[in-house]
Amino acid sequence: MDESELPRQWYNIQADMINKPLPLLNPATKEPLTAEDLAHIFAAECAKQELDQEHAWIDIPEEVLERYKYYRSTPLVRAYALEKALGTPAHIYFKNESVNPLGSHKINSALPQCYYCKQEGTTNVTTETGAGQWGAALSYAAKAFGLECAVYQVKISMQQKPYRSSIMRTFGATVEGSPSMSTRAGKDIITRDPLHPGSLGTAISEAVELATTTPNCKYTLGSVMSHVSLHQTVIGLEAEKQMEKAGEYPDTIIACFGGGSNFGGLAFPFMRHTLKEGKKIDFIAAEPSSCPKLTHGKFEYDFGDEAGYTPLLPMYTLGHEFKPANIHAGGLRYHGAGTIVSQLLKDGYMRAVDIPQTESFAAGLLFAQTESIIPAPESCHAIAATIREAKKCIETGEEKVILFNLSGHGLIDMTAYDSYLNGDLTDPEFKG
């Protein structure tokens, strides 16, 4: 893909949705939040994007485009060897978001978030991270734009993937395991449950608290929020042009699902043709069986974090106090879904499947051995869902075109593969 063909705008699906996402609410007053309210914790520009239901296309700032060019476009690859190993007539494509120096799609949103913070005079950013993909991306983006960065990493993920905190430190960030003793929220959680392994919900509470109690510090988020999915649409916009060059169009689009950023990033640009032209595409979000908010959650207003610091979000949720099992796909250990995806699922534009942990790693191993890339444990869920669909095509003989998002590589997650290869990996049950 030529540099001149790179997207210069993000796609804001909210503008084209028939039923718009319900408003975020102030938990005290139950009043809808304004961009001004959100700008207390987020960069003002991100707050504006979050609530924008008018403009379908939003310009990518030049300075962000410059940084995108370091690694974009990412390859669209046909997985011939995987197809052959499965014996499927399906055509399997994947968008390879693992090929930037940070190793996942997260950098696509870390760069604009840090850019806007810098533009607005912010000096410090903070965030939560699960597996550490988002934290690593933010650490790098903060360094690139000259900001200080502090990351709360989910404690169990920090233990499972110690290299990710090393990567963040290498890029100059401060990293703290969550729940920690450095915030009120963290202390409260530890007091209740000294061995709490942490979750994205606990880490968000801590980062939000740090942002609101530190001068000139903004909070950033790697998923869930609508402005994050907006930034990630570069994935789908590129993929659309690349599929066109390949002379095919996807029947099925699959991505793993934590809060929705890599799913939305790939799916939304294609879904605009469903919303506007009635194009039929089977959109599938692949979530872990042990943390299944889309397949087993309720659509209701809930907090985005464990402590209840965030606005109330209208979403599919397992409850903000839900404690996810210690699966290796740390980026999927979150109780809720982004508001856009929640509305789209409710309205029947997409569906979700839940994948047991061992099935995800069996899929990841087959993918590695055929396509030579070791996938992130999160991405393994998308691969497993892809394999399920490709196997159906063996039955039906259909030459379906399946496109999935390889959101990241698994080189920092090798203990998970070890555990799988040693036969130690379990399938934690969902206790709803």
Added chain:
Amino acid sequence: MDESELPRQWYNIQADMINKPLPLLNPATKEPLTAEDLAHIFAAECAKQELDQEHAWIDIPEEVLERYKYYRSTPLVRAYALEKALGTPAHIYFKNESVNPLGSHKINSALPQCYYCKQEGTTNVTTETGAGQWGAALSYAAKAFGLECAVYQVKISMQQKPYRSSIMRTFGATVEGSPSMSTRAGKDIITRDPLHPGSLGTAISEAVELATTTPNCKYTLGSVMSHVSLHQTVIGLEAEKQMEKAGEYPDTIIACFGGGSNFGGLAFPFMRHTLKEGKKIDFIAAEPSSCPKLTHGKFEYDFGDEAGYTPLLPMYTLGHEFKPANIHAGGLRYHGAGTIVSQLLKDGYMRAVDIPQTESFAAGLLFAQTESIIPAPESCHAIAATIREAKKCIETGEEKVILFNLSGHGLIDMTAYDSYLNGDLTDPEFKG
């Protein structure tokens, strides 16, 4: 770089050398070895290439070209941010060999070696590996061509970088720490020194022994040998075309040095213009201060391995029983240098510098923070040497064009960065 511009031949510098490398000798008879002799342990085609001093260009097999296309060409990048951080007038370029799924240049030779083995009816391959970059590449290449693979990994490296053995296992290889109890050579070493941390020399002994005692099994090597450097010349051949597109020509070419494969891969295609047209380029091999065969070794016949199983090689060596310090750059912990480089150094076509471990990581950290890529500990030596040269340009005001090889990324080596960031890293002394 367009697919049609990819090199279709490797460059064999032996054909253009004025003083050819001295022959490899049979240690018992002191007679020069023939390709037939070498074919007992190596693939016959590799053995032939090893001794070829006639043909400057050797066709890359179609099946290997197909696999090269998965990840080649690799980017040539101008390190603007590093230049700016240093305040140097030098133009710094790097060839980024870290961007394939295995993370280092080693895959360039793993693919042809496995291809030739398969063609010749071999079913099993074995090798040694230090940091594990070569072992990972061979594991993948063996899987790609349907061969069984067994790897002896240097014990200290296995402990320092446990994820690399997981990667090899993920690609279906068997991995054993060396010295091990599974070979005569390993047992002898452990008997003499139960806590021997291993070295490339010990692991080579074990792999050679396995190859010679297992039916239908060939030994493969990731560096040192001339046919390995031959395969790696795709790096320099691409870089030459890419520099031309950038409108510049290197005054200085730098690569880290273990056995010579990434150095030769980048340098030899440029050096042919020195050999044939008298072009002046400053070729610099960067080796660790604690294992300095080029700067402190002797040019003499020596064994390639600890146990003395290999032919005698004419090379700069610290002695085959030299026990390298436990530095993190496992790929540079080798007592000898390839025969081609040894001859070129002796004849004054290149020079070498030795880099203390802490200087290498300081350079790697600066590179990561400016260029966003965390370099392998081996590659950090090339970066440190580059920074030394770039700083000289500040003094002289020269706008020198420096090209170095980023041979691999350091994502699997984060314990080394942790150690550096914690202030625990030492500079082991060379005890010659």
